[in-house]
Amino acid sequence: QKEVEQDPGPLSVPEGAIVSLNCTYSNSAFQYFMWYRQYSRKGPELLMYTYSSGNKEDGRFTAQVDKSSKYISLFIRDSQPSDSATYLCAMSGTSYGKLTFGQGTILTVHP
C-alpha cells in the first residue's frame, strides 16, 4: 500500500464550480504538505505549502490539513478552464526532505 493515496479521478466540472481534491496518508511523520499542479509534459508547479494542521488560503485556493485524520484537501473556488491539469499532493517529514507524492488527480474544467 502506498504511503499517500489520492483519488486519481478524472474529475470533470463546469466553469465556476468549487473543486475539492483530497489525499490520505499513513506515515504520521509527515509534517509538511504541498499541492502541485502539473500540466501535460511539464514540471510540477507549487500551488500551496502548509506546515502541520490548519488552513491556508491563497486567492481561489484553500489548503486544509487534518493531521489527526491524516487527511489533506485542496479547494478551488470559481474554477476556470485554465485550472485543467493534474493536481498532485505531496508531503515530507522534514522541511528539506524528499517528497512523497500521491498518484495525482486529473481535473478538467469545461466552459
Place this chain on the structure above:
Amino acid sequence: AAGVIQSPRHLIKEKRETATLKCYPIPRHDTVYWYQQGPGQDPQFLISFYEKMQSDKGSIPDRFSAQQFSDYHSELNMSSLELGDSALYFCASSRRASGRLVTDTQYFGPGTRLTVL
C-alpha cells in the same frame, strides 16, 4: 524569476547506452533533488544533495549515479540503459532555512524526457 534549468529537454538512447542529465538549480539554492516520473505515474524520489554531499537516497538503481558540483549544479548519470528507464526525469531545488521553515519548498524544473529504444 529564475527557475530550475534542465538539459537536455529530450533524449533518445538505445538499450545499454549511457545518458547524462544536467540540472542547474535556482540561484542561491543549495539542495538538489532528482525524481523519476513514469507514464501516468507520480514522481518517485531518486536522490538528493545538500552542499555537494548526498543527503538522501531513494529507489535509485545501482546503474545510476549522481553528484552535485561546486557551482551547485547536479548531474545524473545513467548507464546500461533499459527500456524501463524511459520516463520524465525532474530536478528540483530548494534552499535550507537557517532557522525556521517555509523557504525549503522544492521548485521543479521542466524535466528531461528520456526515451530508451
